[in-house]
Amino acid sequence: MAVLTVENLAVSFSQRGEQAEAVRGVSFSVEPGRTLGIVGESGSGKSVSLLAATGLLGPDALVRGRAVHQGIDLIAADRAYLRSIRGKEIGFVFQDPQSNLHPLIPIGRQIGEAITAHGRVQRAQLRARVLELLDEVEIPRAADRIDDHPVHLSGGMRQRVMIAIAIACNPGLVIADEPTTALDVTVQASILSLLERLRRDHGTALVFVSHDLAVVSDIADDVLVMRDGAIVEADSARSVYTAPKSAYTRSLLAAHRTLGRPSAERSNQERSALLRVTGVTKSFRTRAAPLLGGVFRRSASLGIAPVLNGIDFEIGAGEIVGLVGESGSGKSTIGRIVAGLDRPDAGTVSLGAKTYITPGSGRAELDAEVRRSVQVVFQDPYGSLNPRRRISEILAAPYRLAGHPREQSRHEAEALITRVGLPADFLHRYPGQLSGGQRQRVAIARAVALGPALVVADEPASALDVTTQDHILALLRNLRDESGTSLLFISHDLGVVAAICDRVLVLREGVIVEQGPTGTVFAAPRHDYTRLLLESVPGRRRREAVDV
Template identity: 60%
Template sequence: MALFSVEDLSVTFRRRGHTTTAVRGVSFAVDPGRTLALVGESGSGKSVSLLAATGLLPGRATVRGAARYRGTDLTRLSPSRLRRIRGRRIGFVFQDPLSNLHPLRTIGAQIGEAITAHERVGRAALRRRVLDLLGEVGIRDAGRRIDDYPNHFSGGMRQRAMIAMAIALNPDLIVADEPTTALDVTVQASILKLLRRLQESHGTALIFVSHDLAVVSEIADDVVVMRDGEVVETAPVERITTDPRHEYTRELLDAARRGAAPTRAPEVPAPPAAGKAPLLRATALHMTYRRPGRKGAVTALTDVSFDVREGEIVGLVGESGSGKSTIGRIVAGLARPTAGSVALRGEVCNEPGRGPVRLGRSLRTAIQVVFQDPYGSLNPRRTVAATLADPFVVNTDLPAAEIRARVEELVRRVELPASVLGRYPAQLSGGQRQRVAIARAVALRPSLVVADEPVSALDITTQAQIVALIRRLRAELGTSFLFISHDLGMVAGLCDRVVVLNRGRIVEQGPVGRVFDDPRDPCTRELLDSIPGRVARV
């Protein structure tokens, strides 16, 4: 008998009198000590299937079928009996640890709560158990870090803390829903290695949800491929990666091999930049900051200098904590450097000082930002139309009719239907939300857009669509992009030049072809070697 099985599962949602079927007739099973991967694009039903099977969907969802844990159908249990199984027998690791960790509680307190929710443990014994868990998941200096808050941890460390919570009571099954999607390649490789090691040492079964077959090929024993709420193929990972039977599986496999989606846009050559003065020049940037309750300063950047030319896309890559996003915030005027300066077309627009960066209207509109999480950067209470109108309302004196016309043109430019204008962010897919964020960023035709991990949380097909959109906007508007990413395949296919960071320093920069084909720094070689997936190298 399988440890956990889903049998003929269907899920429908009721909203405003309408019924939508999200999952139809899904079945799969995982045995003790085995890893089952659920693979598919956003909206394929992967996460919904698991949330339904473990009783975590809202009341407006109707679940049919069975989800059996050691023979017991979870869909028929009372909420109290389900709670006794979740956490104790089934652990969960979700995609975004920052959203799933309480920002005002220490890491140690939150891991401890995962234990005390099911067991009575004395304070001293609980702290020892939490310290042991932190050590087991690879948090160095656990005695010092146990009382840190989530914002003191890097993305990889937060994910390790989530894994510590998941294994706290030595569960039989861990459900890992996109646990490495937003992490850089080296941290991603370390998390996959950690999950394999914990599985071997604890004998735990693992259900691993991902949109990326390259990542799945590193960890899975068996693979279930889902599309549009249905299972299209189930097989051992070796067969899936060498002899896929379904056309959609072949598309995902091709995407993993190329590091892009099946429908890849044609390359758009960069405008000639030779002999031109740079659009943006960052000179000797240095950044230090102090953490509350800690002695000494933390150095985030040291002597960082680079240029971005007119119409150029420059990639900024490095591990988590290497300083990529700090540079993006400084370039965008959202943070001041401790030393150094940023100049746009020769005019200094950011330098050391106190208080927020003060920019005139022309400089304020010349540099715009697209953030990693469009749901977090879009106001959930404002429609798409209102969000896209804001740049014109704040920065121009255009009449309302002209603003409406420009908003409609923006939506067409980012290839969204006009019907999205009346919707709210929660009513859009992840890719649609990111298109809205990009439309807002290019509304006033800026000279430079800082794109901070704009595709990291999206599935591979949507990633390729957003990258194609960035290429087209560069060609049509002449906009330059500073593209911050941990996905080297994405950077290789999109950017003209690349800047490689390690611990706040630039270790290598140059044309993408040269840097990736002939890396000269060990850090660059390590990033390239950490790209996951046997299939990606076929």
């Protein structure tokens, strides 16, 4: 018997007095001990469908259809009943644990609240249960970490706490909405393994929502593919991945094949070195966590934490070099130093014959030529674009700063937005009126406006669905091919790096442990850490098993 059965679900939202349809005719079911993967691009209706089915949408949503759980239609149920089963019968794991965990409450107390919300438990029993849950989700030294605050935990450990909250009352159904997005491959693999073990040990039904077909392939028994609010394909995972019926599913799988295999290597002709990073070392001063007790007090310094240790590498003219490694390995710190946004403790960075970064210099000391020649594209297009400025103003700003007349800057902005594949009428919009992929195109356009020699791209595709990722990578390749711009491409996603980079640097704990042509490193890695990263790439087991 299915744990949850959704029948002919439709969702629309009220906008300016009219109803905008977001989901239509969605039907599916999930059985005990099985995992249903729901995949699709951003805006396809994946999350909206599940929020609607569990009564979590706001009052502006009109929901029709049925969502039957234990014989009760959740869509018709009252709020009191829904509150009584959320957490107890249906657990939730959301995408961003940092936003969903209270920053000022210890993790043990937050897990305990998920239990006491559904019944009274003696203090000793509650603590024992919380420790049991922390052990089950593999938080090391649970007794020592139970009183830690979320800020003391890594992203992967915070997600484990979210999973502990979700399973605290042994629910029959767990809904995991993008639980591994933005996690590096080894942490992602461990979270998938944890969810699979919990499903197997407890017989829990799991609904796993993701835009990443490769991730879903590692965990799902059945797969539902959504597009524009409707289901385009629903079948067993093996059938979907080996014999997809929908052209849209085939296009998603084709995009994943592109991302999952090393790109054809460019000619090994000798390139002149554009960028040289020599002996770069960086440490950060660490401090204890602030004390709580009604007043925040400045804590005493704990000492120095080394981040980078003797980093050496070069980037040739017109070359794309990937920088990969786990979270905390120092990737973004290297990017910030190369871009002049941070200073090294030792070492230098040179562009051509000009050394522009030393231990005593940062971006404030850079001359205009270097500022123009080295640009940055950040990971979050939502945070890197000014929400109060129109796209036309954002794209005209580099030209205005370079001294171009206003009218000329406007025409250059029009040509620039067309160059990155966006309609000219987008110039009149604000960033909030664009999708994530469209915003990232604007960010790339701004970075390449003045023809830089080098662009530091820090996780520019990590939060985007696969087809949007493919478009962004194609855009970056075209910009390189057309203008000869070099890229330092920072990513935790080895599939993306394989699709775009000529060479790759593997960073671990602030040290480059391996480097070379991307195809060579990924096909025959020499270092154990590189092999570990490659073995953790999602979808690898499925591709090897069924030749997807």
